[in-house]
Amino acid sequence: MIHGVKIISYGMPKDYSKKRGDISKSVGYSYIGAMSPMKKESAFLHLPTYIAGLSYHIGTFLSLFLFVFFIPGIYPTGLVALIISIILLISGISGFGILIKRISKDQLRSLSNPDDYISNILVTLIQLMTAVVLYIPQSASYYFILISIFFLYLPIGKLKHVVYFFAARYHLGFFYGWRGVWPPKQG
Amino acid sequence: MENLTKETIDKGLEVLDTKNDGKLLTHLNSCVHCGLCADSCTYYRANPEAKYIPATKVDLVASIYRKYQTFGGKAFPKIVGARTLNEETTKEMVDLLFGACTMCARCVSHCSIGVDITYVIKKGREMLSNMGMIPETLQSTINSAIESGNNMSISEKDFVETLEWLEEDLQFEVDDDDAKIYLDQKGKDILYTLNPREPKFFPLSISAMAKVFHVAGESWTISTKMYDVTNYAYYSGNYEEAAIITQRLYDEAENLESKKVVLAECGHGSRAFRWEGPNYIKKEYPFDVITSVELLASYLNEGRIKVDPNKIPEKVTLHDPCNLARSGGIWKEQRYILNECVSDFVEMTPHGIDNLCCGGGGGQLAMSEYNDRRMAIGEIKAEQIRATGAKIVATPCHNCVDQLSQLNVTFKLGIKIMTLGEIVADAIVMENEK
Structure with a gap:
């Protein structure tokens, strides 16, 4: 929240140049069209990583969503619990795969700092622990310890990109929209 | 490199003050070190070393920001990868931000997050400028x-x-x-x-x-x-x-x-x-x-000039200058001009706002100490041109003309490089010709 407030309250420098494009369309494109895997080399040249990343983030948001229900002690059961567990298992494996990639690739390792590993391990564990809690409610205390650590660490390391990602897409959309680059013209 | 004084370091760090600049705050905090931007950079493609990955260049600036401006960087610098601004980091910044980036911004549109990498690189160059570290050339x-x-x-x-x-x-x-x-x-x-x-x-x-x-x-x-x-x-x-x-x-x-x-x-x-x-x-x-x-x-659209595409029968391809197309939104206009003025226009792959930099941007043509790198990344452009089979390369940028001319000689492309003004002038039908 602190980071979100900072982004908004700091504002952005005034642009004195003459606007050429449509900012709202460009910002919309930045969040949707520009994120299409077909538009990004970072996606279409690395499809396994892209799919793993997508799955990992779905699992993360699902875990955070479930956390809201776990606080008052509401735990899904039956088929819902089974589906959620499968999703979280797949996302957890994806997170683990991304971690292995970071460890095993020389160049990625050289780009990484301890925060990259800590963040990955923490989030992967939360996803898996969320699935465990659904079937073993007695483990809830361990789950809450883990998620407390997660929330304490969140504003310190790279996990804060949960806020900055959306701000980055907005600023990029604004920048390209101002100059009429995005959305790309047809023809 | 001489020892940096506190005053010099402070001048550099002034640039990273994010107060009143939520855009800078955002882009300094957004990179997740996925490294997937690597393939979008011609420096990395020409020489696949970790230091040429755009994220590495961003992290040079962001790590210094973390050290001086964030709680995590001040309390746990080793954990979050926070670095001190000193002789070592400054030297790396000069080498990579000036010497290994044309600020073409291709990595920006391909970044999985949306980090404006060029914006961060520019901030890094601004830091070096404040510190008096601009390459003399x-x-x-x-x-x-x-x-x-x-x-x-x-x-x-x-x-x-x-x-x-x-x-x-x-x-x-x-x-x-x-x-x-x-x-x-x-x-x-x-x-x-x-x-x-x-x-x-x-x-x-x-x-x-x-x-x-x-x-x-x-x-x-x-x-x-x-x-x-x-x-x-x-x-x-x-x-x-x-x-x-x-x-x-x-x-x-x-x-x-x-x-x-x-x-x-x-x-x-x-x-x-x-x-x-x-x-x-x-x-x-x-x-x-x-x-x-x-x-x-x-002029063409309004009929103020008439052109005959048959006057230029050779196969023509187009090199889009990064600052004009990707960062300026001008890419459709040059295609309209060429389709009107030449009889055989062929696109490079990729092209338009996704075009590859020729290597002449970012001030590289002025910085002769990085000539080897410039020509190495230029080879990618040379092969892109060769693949089109074009005899003429049109480009609306004189820095690109200069770089392409050098690529033409070095990689024996056998092409003619023209500006759009020259193409239009050659295709013009004069009143007495009608």
Whole structure:
């Protein structure tokens, strides 16, 4: 929240140049069209990583969503619990795969700092622990310890990109929209 | 590199103060080190080392920001990868931010998060500029512009003489003794700018545009005092010097009471004056600013000039300058022009806003110490051109013309490089030809 407030309250420098494009369309494109895997080399040249990343983030948001229900002690059961567990298992494996990639690739390792590993391990564990809690409610205390650590660490390391990602897409959309680059013209 | 004083370091760190700049705050905190931007960078493609990954370059700046501006960086620097601004990091910054980035911004649109990598690189260059660490070769180009009024230090006398013989050439070419290259004329609709490479090395590109203006019946003039569209201080990150150069052109447009400033075929010059310039001098322009590419397209679209594509039967391809297309939104216009003016136009792959940089941007042409890297990344462009089978490469940027000319020789491409103005001038149908 602190980071979100900072982004908004700091504002952005005034642009004195003459606007050429449509900012709202460009910002919309930045969040949707520009994120299409077909538009990004970072996606279409690395499809396994892209799919793993997508799955990992779905699992993360699902875990955070479930956390809201776990606080008052509401735990899904039956088929819902089974589906959620499968999703979280797949996302957890994806997170683990991304971690292995970071460890095993020389160049990625050289780009990484301890925060990259800590963040990955923490989030992967939360996803898996969320699935465990659904079937073993007695483990809830361990789950809450883990998620407390997660929330304490969140504003310190790279996990804060949960806020900055959306701000980055907005600023990029604004920048390209101002100059009429995005959305790309047809023809 | 000499020992850095506290004062020097503080000057560098001033740039990273994110108060009142949520955009900077955002982009310094967004990179997740996925490394997937690597393939989008021609430096990495030419030499796949970790240091050339755009994320590495971003992290050079962001790690210093973390060290001085964040709780995590102050309390747990090793965990979050926070680095001190010192001789070692400064040396790395000079080498990678100046010497291994053309600021082409291709990595930006491919970044999985949306980090404006070029914006961060520019901030890094601004830090180095504040610390007095701009490469001397780049700074000397800026000094020439500040001291002489143009980055090639062409004297006014030489410039005027060049334009006088170009005017004679124009009169012969269009068979009209009244054809003029108007100098310092007040109240004309258009103030036309030039890249100083034109009067120095490529005068025919001036006469080509003069021919187009003549046939279109345009009201135009060139200033002999301030015609330089370039602004290498955009590359150096010294925005005080960038403001001086911008202000000169602004003042000249006001002095000559021009309605519109038309920016010559120069990618970074277009960007620096049209998009960055108003922010350097902190005011809006009272006149319109467009690129000559947009102007040429409008002449064709409005029927002010007639062209015959059969006059250029060779296969032609197009190189999009990064600052014009990807960072300026001008990519459709040049295609319209070529489709009208040549009979066999073929695209490179990729092209448009996804085009690969030729290697001449980012001030690289001025920084001769990085020539080997520049030519190495240029080979990717050379192969891209070769794959089209084109005999002519059109590009609306004189820095790109220069780089492509060197690639042509080095990689034996056997091509002719032309500006769009030259293409249009060659394709023009004169009144007496109809």
